[in-house]
Amino acid sequence: MDNFNFYSPTEFVFGRDRENEAGEYVKKYGGSKALVLYGGGSAVRSGLLDRVKASLAKSGIGTAELGGVQPNPRDTLVYKGIELCRAEGVDFILAVGGGSVIDTAKAIAAGVCYDGDFWDFYCGKRVERALPLGVVLTIAAAGSEGSGDSVITKEEGMLKRGTGADVLRSRFSILDPALTQTLPAYQTACGATDIMAHVFERYFTNTREVEITDRLCEAVLITMVKETPRVIADPNNYEARANIMWAGMVAHNGIVGVGRSQDWNSHGIEHELSALYDCAHGAGLAVIMPSWMEYVYKHDVMRFCRMATRVFGCQMNYEDPEATALEGISRFRSFLHSIGMPINFAELGAREEDIPKLVEKFGIGDGKTGGFVSLSAEDITAIYRIAVNAKI
């Protein structure tokens, strides 16, 4: 096991109706005037925003409000939020939404405390200070409610880049599974795919003898394989929603990936798809991740056999382990298809002729990247090509 630090100081507030406690928690963590940040109209239409604002008012918290966060959230709204916070004297950011809203909240929180351009943080500059922030989560997916990470897209040139820092971790995150019951099946499945991808990026490692984190990874994956079809079949299944929502946090707050090398190439390869086509990150991952697996599995056949048998219930083929590895990948892709995810370029709305552009924007030049298998621009091209024609 490699040396590591693990620090996850967020207070998680989980369960039915907990969003009505938002005001108490903003107060507990020192806020007196909060920017309430949200996305499209669903938080308004459902009455969630009104309930959250009522809770803030009850605790004597002043508010400013900013809506309109888009999927693949843009730098333009971040600038607007920073300006608003400064003008209104905001001392706390409350994100009401999913990963895009939370990531935007983190960017604003850092930007308010910085004299320069917040985009510097997404080009390698370290975030030293940020306003405190809280979360009311509305979709189980990004895990941003329990991580210090943020991904923002620069509208000019559609550059998608990330940053991360402990000061960007939410002080509290309210997770009410009932809020996810109104999500369309497609978004639910995109979220589930993202959760599984967060685990797989950590699961595929070159670090030996890390049984505890291997098993924790498998615990989350097995749960997702069991629970996701249940919410697709019955969106109102609170218990299945609850299991997925907590799995989403566990998948990405770091606990299942400490002490081991991680990969993260599938995320990078996908980011270019969602940046170019503005598709959902989870949908892009459904296309890329099994294709990446097919390209790299020979690097460690036994690890893919482990995934195949433990996560997807394959029987181990002791005469032909590669067959088991491939069957596991195939079952993963079939699983994604069964929950309504795209599995190739056409289903995603991507174009084969854009591959050179995607690879160029990925921007590794003559370099290589990735913690499990180190990939060149040529390798990445090959993976996009597998994804073009993928079938179940």
Next chain:
Amino acid sequence: MDNFNFYSPTEFVFGRDRENEAGEYVKKYGGSKALVLYGGGSAVRSGLLDRVKASLAKSGIGTAELGGVQPNPRDTLVYKGIELCRAEGVDFILAVGGGSVIDTAKAIAAGVCYDGDFWDFYCGKRVERALPLGVVLTIAAAGSEGSGDSVITKEEGMLKRGTGADVLRSRFSILDPALTQTLPAYQTACGATDIMAHVFERYFTNTREVEITDRLCEAVLITMVKETPRVIADPNNYEARANIMWAGMVAHNGIVGVGRSQDWNSHGIEHELSALYDCAHGAGLAVIMPSWMEYVYKHDVMRFCRMATRVFGCQMNYEDPEATALEGISRFRSFLHSIGMPINFAELGAREEDIPKLVEKFGIGDGKTGGFVSLSAEDITAIYRIAVNAKI
């Protein structure tokens, strides 16, 4: 899933030689003068204490020192520590040791900030304030490095009682698996048993459809079943030690037990044994936990079948599920025996004739206790009786 809060703000600092960073972390978390608290002479003899003190000196942290914490730690040393902290103007407690040292550190941390008798906190009074504390862990067992809990024994009458509060959570915990390589096999096995018991207390639940935490529990248990025999066979196996050390934290910081009812009767029933005979808590659990399982398994045969098949590798007997449940319990007891743990009263040094005294000290009178199966004094007597004659 039940509503819950989960809050684990401790910074975990894991890996080889990390104890040499103790000074930096005390400083980071606001300490200027630390009480260095430890147990017997092993921390002195091994040179660990000197290295920790050198690290503190390097960071300009002043120190006071208190050794002599015993297993089943006593109130008498807590009073001594509180007095010393006040006399020396200590503002930070650094526990160098295992569960007993950490639990004592927590008691001192709370006691220093309280005008009354610290024992009040172990009789139900809520801990509101405490000095900040840090940990350098030397045994994987109690999980106290990641929890807000503390158990202290009142020497007068040997009353063993616990308390818990978020302010008692360590600010940082340094976990260097190499420090555990010098532990005798018996203590290593006691620690492993305690870790497994912490999971089982949470695993046996009446809450339905909590797949994510069920799977996380199993992840820790499977890891312990795999890794424990490896360290018993080879005490210097760093990788196995590392897996166990992290498993011990995960087992008890709360993450595997949120959102579900828990039991905790085995811990209560054991506490009377270690209080009366001053035996190791883990050894007492090895005697009690399988006996408790045999007494309660009919309450939920399928849950015991799940344990038997997933944790202990039994084949499910679909014609006779009870046989599978019993085989799982039997394999657990055999496992404990195989790692050198006592499995009955005689092996522990306990006496059948003391059972009435043990039950009386347990102190439930005509009441009942336990979150999985509610037990009366009569039930607890029966469990002690099973433990008297347990065999593999």
